[in-house]
Amino acid sequence: MNSDNGILQETPAESEVSSKYICTANHGFAPYAQEELRRAFGSVKSTLLVPGEVFAATLKASAFQVAEQLSRREPMFLRHLFLVEWEWQLPNESERSDTPITQGEWLADLLQFLLADSRLAGKKLAIQTRKAEGSLWSGSAAELKDAIQEGLAELDAEFAVRASDLIVSVFAAKDAVYAGVNVPEANLSDWNGGAIRFQREEGQISRAKFKLLEAEAVFGIDFAAFHEALDIGAAPGGWTSFLLERGLKVTAVDPAKLHPDVLASPRLTHVRKNAASVKFRENQFDLLVCDMSWSPKLTARMVADLLYALVPGGTAVVTVKLLGKKPMALIQEVTGMFQEARLQVQRAKQLFHNRDEITLYMIKY
Ligand SMILES: C[S@@+](CC[C@H](N)C(=O)[O-])C[C@H]1O[C@@H](n2cnc3c(N)ncnc32)[C@H](O)[C@@H]1O
Known part of the structure; x- marks a missing residue:
């Protein structure tokens, strides 16, 4: 900043600082992720790469500032992002030569960029590749990953899916390919595009169970540390079965039937x-x-009315259905209601397994 007659003015260098990201939200929620970025960083220049889901965003802040701000205030709808450090744009038709562009051209350029990156040698690397429909990569995303791994053989790196030192992220769009290398913590999620996957078990009662599994992993809730749980709206019993598996006593409230496997548990009421x-x-x-x-x-009202049964310091995990066109305002109103009922919101996030809803992790005070 400059001070000219006491008036603070931004220096050109500061106003020109920007960084670019490939951002991902649950399908249909990209506009809200864009809104979150706008609120956090001012104007956002963005290009949609997958409708409703993936977009490239240029933020008026350095990569350091963005990482710092996002770790201080985690977004609800922005599920994943990676910093773009390398970009290959398809030339305009008028600028193209007569020879058609092959994917070999940009892939060779990308590999050259990665091989020159001194951070990568000897490290445990996760290569995360995604593509849009009709993208510049004609094969599958898995084939792109294989091609990159092959091209990086001389780095003497170890390739891993999880728990890597660094993630190499690549997104092949229709007219461009983007890549960046970063530590897993910088991407909001260390899963490819934030799409956290759990294996479906034999006899799994409902897909809803994935939501609690994800809440456990993402919010770091140790469910096994609780003793007695109240599950409101429990049928057919996916969440209840998860809590029983973690060793809890569960009271499941629902006029509807529970799955026989859940009913068989002696710890269930x-x-x-x-x-x-x-x-x-x-x-x-x-x-x-x-x-x-x-x-x-x-x-929210129903949960508030039952809060006398939750011990102070107890935990509440509640999904909030996002009805209508103003989810931000709705979330604010509902979290306000919970706050009034003495539930302190720890985290509010649209998990990958949430469809048109978010999950609130709260503690009673
Ligand atoms: C989406 S399902 C719950 C799925 C469950 N979490 C699982 O993992 O299987 C919603 C349930 O809420 C129940 N429900 C809706 N209103 C209710 C109410 N007022 N009291 C109790 N249960 C209710 C419905 O009967 C339905 O079984």
Whole structure:
């Protein structure tokens, strides 16, 4: 900053600082991820690469500033991003020569860029590749990964899927290819595009279970440390089965039927009633979960009415359905209601396994 007659002015160098990212949100939520970036960094220059999902964004901040700000205030809808350090743009038709462009050209250029990066030699590397439909890479994303790994053989690096030292991220779009190298923490998620995958188990009761598995991994909640849980809107029993597996006693409230495998557990109590008409002991539970897929405000009121049964310091994990066109405002209103009910929001995030909803991780104070 310059001070001219006491008026602070931005120096040209500061106003020109920018960094570019490939950003990913759950399908249909890219506009909200863009809005989050706008709120955090001012104007955002962005190009959609996969409709509703993946976009390139240039932010008016250095890579350091962006990483610092995102770690201080984690976005809800931006699931994953990587810093673009190398970019190959398809020349305009008028600028192209008569010889058609082959993917070998940009791949050779990308490999040259990566081989020249002194951070990579001897490291444990995860190569994460993705592509848009009709992209400049004609094969599959897995084939692109293989081609890059082959091209980097001389680096004497170890290739890994998880727990790597560095991630090489590549996105092949229709008219451009983007790449960057960074530590896993810088990408918001160390999964490719933030798409965290769990293996479906034999006899798994519902896909909903993946949400709690993901909450456990992403929010770092040690579910096995709780003793007694209340599951509101529990049927068919995916969340309940997860909590039983973690060794908890579970009271599952739902007028609907639970899966027979869940009912077989001696640690389960099924209350086949509407959650608005149940009564428990004060401080009976140290964990409350609710995945009712219902009106967010009515859900918040119902959870608030049952909070006497959650011990102070207890944890609540609640999914909030995003109805209508203003999810940001809705989330603000609903989290305000929880806050008033003495639930402190620890994390609010649209998990990869959340469809039109977000997951709140809260603690009662
Ligand atoms: C999306 S499902 C829950 C899935 C569950 N979390 C699982 O993992 O299998 C929503 C459930 O909420 C229940 N529900 C809706 N309103 C309710 C209420 N007022 N009281 C209790 N359960 C309710 C429905 O009967 C339905 O079974």
